[in-house]
Amino acid sequence: MGKEADITMFNTNSPEWQPLYNPVYNLVYSATGSSVDTIMVGGKLLLQNGEHLTIDMERLYSKIKKLNPIILEKTNLHEKIKSKLTII
Numbered sequence: 001m002g003k004e005a006d007i008t009m010f011n012t013n014s015p016e017w018q019p020l021y022n023p024v025y026n027l028v029y030s031a032t033g034s035s036v037d038t039i040m041v042g043g044k045l046l047l048q049n050g051e052h053l054t055i056d057m058e059r060l061y062s063k064i065k066k067l068n069p070i071i072l073e074k075t076n077l078h079e080k081i082k083s084k085l086t087i088i
Contacts, residue, residue, distance in 0.1 A: 004043035011037040011050075 012020055016030040039047040046054050072078040 005040065006042065007038070007040045008036060009038040010035045 010017070010027070010031060012023070012026075012035070014035050016032055016035060017023075017026050020026060036047065037050055038045070044054075046052070069078075072081075
């Protein structure tokens with residue numbers, strides 16, 4: 001008693017969870033991160049109904065967009081991921 005729990009709950013109403021004969025098997029072999037519904041860590045709710053409660057996703061995406069060219073340049077990945085196809 002008195003211990004904080006780390007809990008992850010999944011929404012099993014999705015194709016990767018069907019048929020649900022053995023939930024552990026489905027979790028290990030079929031489930032994806034998109035079926036995560038709720039996460040609680042150390043007694044603190046971090047994700048509920050698939051929505052982040054502690055991360056400002058818009059701010060995070062904005063930072064990623066700003067850092068992306070810098071990371072590509074520093075790692076020289078921009079050359080490796082260049083498309084070989086002509087995009088019209």
